[in-house]
Amino acid sequence: xxxxxxxxxxxxxxxxxxxxxxxxxxxxxxxxxxxxxxxxxxxxxxxxxxxxxxxxxxxxxxxxxxxxxxxxxxxxxxxxxxxxxxxxxxxxxxxxxxxxxxxxxxxxxxxxxxxxxxxxxxxxxxxxxxxxxxxxxxxxxxxxxxxxxxxxxxxxxxxxxxxxxxxxxxxxxxxxxxxxxxxxxxxxxxxxxxxxxxxxxxxxxxxxxxxxxxxxxxxxxxxxxxxxxxxxxxxxxxxxxxxxxxxxxxxxxxxxxxxxxxxxxxxxxxxxxxxxxxxxxxxxxxxxxxxxxxxxxxxxxxxxxxxxxxxxxxxxxxxxxxxxxxxxxxxxxxxxxxxxxxxxxxxxxxxxxxxxxxxxxxxxx
Amino acid sequence: xxxxxxxxxxxxxxxxxxxxxxxxxxxxxxxxxxxxxxxxxxxxxxxxxxxxxxxxxxxxxxxxxxxxxxxxxxxxxxxxxxxxxxxxxxxxxxxxxxxxxxxxxxxxxxxxxxxxxxxxxxxxxxxxxxxxxxxxxxxxxxxxxxxxxxxxxxxxxxxxxxxxxxxxxxxxxxxxxxxxxxxxxxxxxxxxxxxxxxxxxxxxxxxxxxxxxxxxxxxxxxxxxxxxxxxxxxxxxxxxxxxxxxxxxxxxxxxxxxxxxxxxxxxxxxxxxxxxxxxxxxxxxxxxxxxxxxxxxxxxxxxxxxxxxxxxxxxxxxxxxxxxxxxxxxxxxxxxxxxxxxxxxxxxxxxxxxxxxxxxxxxxx
Numbered sequence: 001x002x003x004x005x006x007x008x009x010x011x012x013x014x015x016x017x018x019x020x021x022x023x024x025x026x027x028x029x030x031x032x033x034x035x036x037x038x039x040x041x042x043x044x045x046x047x048x049x050x051x052x053x054x055x056x057x058x059x060x061x062x063x064x065x066x067x068x069x070x071x072x073x074x075x076x077x078x079x080x081x082x083x084x085x086x087x088x089x090x091x092x093x094x095x096x097x098x099x100x101x102x103x104x105x106x107x108x109x110x111x112x113x114x115x116x117x118x119x120x121x122x123x124x125x126x127x128x129x130x131x132x133x134x135x136x137x138x139x140x141x142x143x144x145x146x147x148x149x150x151x152x153x154x155x156x157x158x159x160x161x162x163x164x165x166x167x168x169x170x171x172x173x174x175x176x177x178x179x180x181x182x183x184x185x186x187x188x189x190x191x192x193x194x195x196x197x198x199x200x201x202x203x204x205x206x207x208x209x210x211x212x213x214x215x216x217x218x219x220x221x222x223x224x225x226x227x228x229x230x231x232x233x234x235x236x237x238x239x240x241x242x243x244x245x246x247x248x249x250x251x252x253x254x255x256x257x258x259x260x261x262x263x264x265x266x267x268x269x270x271x272x273x274x275x276x277x278x279x280x281x282x283x284x285x286x287x288x289x290x291x292x293x294x295x296x297x298x299x300x301x302x303x304x305x306x307x308x309x310x311x312x313x314x315x316x317x318x319x320x321x322x323x324x325x326x327x328x329x330x331x332x333x334x335x336x337x338x339x340x341x342x343x344x345x346x347x348x349x350x351x352x353x354x355x356x357x358x359x360x361x362x363x364x365x
Numbered sequence: 366x367x368x369x370x371x372x373x374x375x376x377x378x379x380x381x382x383x384x385x386x387x388x389x390x391x392x393x394x395x396x397x398x399x400x401x402x403x404x405x406x407x408x409x410x411x412x413x414x415x416x417x418x419x420x421x422x423x424x425x426x427x428x429x430x431x432x433x434x435x436x437x438x439x440x441x442x443x444x445x446x447x448x449x450x451x452x453x454x455x456x457x458x459x460x461x462x463x464x465x466x467x468x469x470x471x472x473x474x475x476x477x478x479x480x481x482x483x484x485x486x487x488x489x490x491x492x493x494x495x496x497x498x499x500x501x502x503x504x505x506x507x508x509x510x511x512x513x514x515x516x517x518x519x520x521x522x523x524x525x526x527x528x529x530x531x532x533x534x535x536x537x538x539x540x541x542x543x544x545x546x547x548x549x550x551x552x553x554x555x556x557x558x559x560x561x562x563x564x565x566x567x568x569x570x571x572x573x574x575x576x577x578x579x580x581x582x583x584x585x586x587x588x589x590x591x592x593x594x595x596x597x598x599x600x601x602x603x604x605x606x607x608x609x610x611x612x613x614x615x616x617x618x619x620x621x622x623x624x625x626x627x628x629x630x631x632x633x634x635x636x637x638x639x640x641x642x643x644x645x646x647x648x649x650x651x652x653x654x655x656x657x658x659x660x661x662x663x664x665x666x667x668x669x670x671x672x673x674x675x676x677x678x679x680x681x682x683x684x685x686x687x688x689x690x691x692x693x694x695x696x697x698x699x700x701x702x703x704x705x706x707x708x709x710x711x712x713x714x715x716x717x718x719x720x721x722x723x724x725x726x727x728x729x730x
Contacts, residue, residue, distance in 0.1 A: 030684040193687075195665065197562060197586040200682055207687040219689040221562040221665055222587050223620025227695035230622070230652050255588025257595070261626040287595050300560065300586055303668045305680030315670030315678050317565055319395040322558075322572040324584040330592035 001166040001180075003033065003212050009171050010058050011065060011128065013121065019072060021065040025052045026167060030208035031305075031312050041070035041083045048090040048097075051199070055168020056242045056278055057131050060100030063087045064127045067104040068120035075116040080108055092291040093251055093329045094242040095280040100127055128170045134275040134343035135172035142178025142238065142273055142341040143185060149235040150187050155216070157235045159192040159225055162253035163205035164240025164273065174240040174273040176209065178341065183215045191217040192228060196253060198300040198326060222255050226262035236269040238341070244272065244279045246361075248334030248349035249286025254327055260336040272332075272349070273341040279354060281361050286331040297324040366531040366545075368398065368577055374536050375423050376430060376493065378486065384437060386430040390417045391532055395573035396670075396677050406435035406448045413455040413462075416564070420533020421607045421643055422500070425465030426493045428452045432469040433485035440481040445473055457656040458616055458694045459607040460645040465492055493535045499640040499708035500537035507543025507603065507638055507706040508550060514600040515552050520581070522600045524557040524590055527618035528570035529605025529638065539605040539638040541574065543706065548580045556582040557593060561618060563665040563691060587620050591627035601634040603706070609637065609644045611726075613699030613714035614651025619692055625701040637697075637714070638706040644719060646726050651696040662689040 001008060014020040014037065021038040027050065028034045036052065038044050044066030047053050053062045070083035084101050091097060104123055111119045149156045162168075164175035172180065182189045191210055196202035203219050210217040220228070228234050237259060243251040250256075250272045263270035283289045301318040318324055337349035347353035355361065366373060379385040379402065386403040392415065393399045401417065403409050409431030412418050418427045435448035449466050456462060472488045473481050514521045527533075529540035537545065547554045556575055561567035568584050575582040585593070593599050602624060608616040615621075615637045628635035648654045666683040683689055702714035712718035720726065 192690075195562065195682075197560065197588060203683045203687075207684050211684055211686045217687060219665060219683050219687050221619060221691070223562060223618075223623065223695075224690065224692055226622040226626070227619060227657070227692050230696070253588075254586060254592060257591040258588065258623040258627055261591070261630055262623055265626055292592070300584060303670060303680065303682060305668060305682040307672075307678055307680050313672055313678060313680050315668065315672050315680055317560075317668060317670040318568045318584050319572050319576055321576045322568075322582060322584050325557075325589065326586070327589055327592050330588075331595070 001171060001209070001213065009128070009132070010167050011053065011062050011170060021069060023047060023053050023062065024167070026054060026205060027052050030204050039069065040073065041066040041087060044069060045087055045090050055163065056094035056096040056240070057169040057174065057275060059091060059094050060096035060277060061124070061128045061131055061170050063097050064100045064104050064124035067101065067108070068117070068124045071108070071116045071120045075113045077109070077113070080105065080116070091293060093293045096277045099277045103127065131170040131275065132172065135169050135174060135177045137343040138174055138273050138275065138341050139172055139177030139181035141345050142271070143181040145236060145269070145271060145341070145346070146178055146182040146187060146189060155188040155190045156182070157190050157192060157233055159194070159228070159234045159237045159259065160206065161194040161202065161239050161256050161259055162196045163201040163209070165206055165209040167205050167209060168240060174275065175238040176206070178238060178273065179215060180213060183213065189215065191215060192225065192234060193217050193219045194222050194225060194255065194259070195219055196255065197222055201253070225259050229262050229266040229268050234268050236271065237263050238271045238273055241272045241274040241278050242329055243290050244274060244340070245283040245286045245290070246279070246281045246354065247284045247351050248337065248354060249331055250337060251286060251290045251292070251329045251331045254330050257330040257332045260332040264336050269338040270336065271338050271341055275343050276358055279358070279361070287333065290331055292330070293328040295326045295328045297326055300324040300326050366536060366574070366578065374493070374497070375532050376418065376427050376535060386434060388412060388418050388427065389532070391419060391570060392417050395569050404434065405438065406431040406452060409434060410452055410455050420528065421459035421461040421605070422496050422534040422539065422640060424456060424459050425461035425642060426489070426496055426535050428462050429465045429469050429489035429492045432466065432473070433482070433489045436473070436481045436485045440478045442474070442478070445470070445481070456658060458658045461642045464642045468492065496535040496640065497537065500534050500539060500542045502708040503539055503638050503640065503706050504537055504542030504546035506710050507636070508546040510601060510634070510636060510706070510711070511543055511547040511552060511554060520553040520555045521547070522555050522557060522598055524559070524593070524599045524602045524624065525571065526559040526567065526604045526621050526624055527561045528566040528574070530571055530574040532570050532574060533605060539640065540603040541571070543603060543638065544580060545578060548578065554580065556580060557590065557599060558582050558584045559587050559590060559620065559624070560584055561620065562587055566618070590624050594627050594631040594633050599633050601636065602628050603636045603638055606637045606639040606643050607694055608655050609639060609705070610648040610651045610655070611644070611646045611719065612649040612716050613702065613719060614696055615702060616651060616655045616694045616696045619695050622695040622697045625697040629701050634703040635701065636703050636706050640708050641723055644723070644726070652698065655696055657695070658693040660691045660693045662691055665689040665691050
């Protein structure tokens with residue numbers, strides 16, 4: 001996607017030296033656009049934990065590059081297993097992280113140590129390239145769902161939660177890929193952007209992305225979506241996912257479940273867009289079994305924004321005597337979903353639906 | 366209720382001069398505790414519009430005092446009708462505002478101009494005193510609902526949205542009155558405090574109130590309640606209301622509807638606490654007929670808090686090219702409510718339920 005006319009991915013190898021990994025520091029958006037240079041797996045781990053890179057598919061791709069950086073320092077099998085374990089522990093909920101690391105392990109365990117650096121960069125690049133291609137396919141499949149709501153003289157209103165745009169993936173995004181496809185196809189589309197407290201990924205990343213691409217959008221409080229649906233202001237909801245079980249339960253940014261309940265109560269379609277690397281075929285009951293990350297209370301008790309003098313400032317918004325809890329994801333049961341938008345097309349949110357698109361998937365344990 | 370050992374109401378007549386109206390500036394909480402002196406109905410109207418006073422019952426009481434201030438300046442019938450219309454237009458959703466103004470009009474229209482000042486202050490005082498008494502009764506009735514969840518060795522977890530504590534009323538609160546009653550009765554109660562974007566009344570007012578009274582509480586993002594209910598962390602929800610229809614639909618702060626949906630999905634009781642002055646007997650269908658206030662986008666695009674240097678600072682949290690929408694209330698249909706907690710006891714959220722407690726209520730038009 002382009003920023004001020006220049007095409008970007010969210011992670012790439014530095015073309016000047018051919019080995020450092022570059023990312024956009026997403027904790028600085030939308031106030032400043034800063035590109036970081038990562039030189040070690042430890043720096044990649046820090047970038048993932050601190051959410052300089054975030055979004056399930058991007059975390060996976062970044063971790064793959066983290067393995068490549070580690071191989072450059074030490075390409076022994078011991079170093080490989082160590083870096084895999086270290087990176088896998090950075091964040092617990094998104095399964096794409098484990099998927100990408102396991103793919104790297106499978107590729108590199110069968111590669112001689114001397115060849116591991118080149119193989120690791122090639123495999124990480126393949127993961128990134130495939131992500132771009134899969135997201136473009138998600139856009140084509142999801143476009144049809146948006147198109148179905150298009151009527152002459154009125155815009156299609158899509159509601160989304162958090163950021164599942166190109167910044168959450170390597171390019172295009174998952175939930176926003178159909179929106180970009182619709183916009184580029186000349187459909188008048190307008191996006192209700194949930195602010196997405198506590199980290200405000202909607203207001204800071206989704207609004208930034210959509211603005212840069214020229215897509216009409218309006219930021220709303222996370223509280224407002226139900227009211228808008230009650231009044232016919234939402235044609236369909238599309239969100240991303242961090243982990244989907246074999247039965248179709250979907251973990252996504254905290255608050256997604258509440259919007260899915262409102263969509264069901266108002267007969268608004270609610271779609272989850274994701275590449276198949278987001279499916280955890282080993283799990284069935286998402287509420288019981290998907291690990292939910294608990295993040296620092298300060299993410300809720302403080303807010304960062306731009307002060308009147310232009311400086312980026314952090315303010316405290318909760319009295320100092322009060323504690324805060326910050327679960328980062330929730331799970332939307334399959335029964336509340338209209339279905340999934342994947343790289344192979346759309347399907348029902350169920351065992352049967354997922355297996356109809358991915359028949360080769362392993363039998364769950 | 367007490368702040369640092371000193372008893373306060375949220376609105377009162379200045380004891381030094383016997384006529385000015387004093388309020389706590391709620392836009393400054395929790396960072397500073399400032400008491401304002403209001404000398405005219407125009408100042409009262411500004412205080413209501415700018416939310417220096419807010420909460421349906423407090424808005425009603427403040428408006429009543431506004432009428433009294435106006436009578437001091439001009440006690441003619443023309444002035445009376447004018448101030449009533451002016452104050453009634455300050456905010457559209459809370460019906461207690463209209464209720465209090467109509468009560469003042471009924472009392473004063475039948476009073477000679479020469480006696481109107483004294484009568485107006487007396488009637489406003491009666492409205493305030495009755496609010497305190499009704500909220501204390503709501504506390505006693507709601508206490509039983511909390512008590513029913515008490516088990517030795519574990520706390521009762523109550524989730525609330527926005528601020529329906531003593532700051533939203535004249536004293537005690539509606540939703541929080543049962544919590545204070547339970548706490549004072551020795552029940553171990555813990556409150557999940559929804560932050561309540563965009564104005565953060567949960568984080569800034571409810572957390573402040575509960576902290577001052579020593580009630581255990583944890584601030585959460587508005588997004589988190591569904592997840593907590595899925596995991597058994599909420600025993601019951603209690604919220605306030607700004608307008609309840611004769612059929613039991615309840616308008617309350619935006620986002621209440623989403624929590625009621627989650628409560629229903631997880632079999633968590635969801636109660637609305639309100640004095641009978643919150644009931645609009647003329648309306649039935651809340652979603653269709655309760656007017657929903659649209660407030661300024663800046664309430665969402667900017668956040669005010671305390672900076673590291675101690676100064677209270679406002680920061681922008683949405684990119685400058687992005688618009689925002691800010692509906693201030695939503696309507697929870699009666700079917701999602703466990704019932705109402707009123708000054709006369711609890712009842713089902715239905716026509717029959719409300720009429721069983723308030724049989725004298727006028728037949729709806």
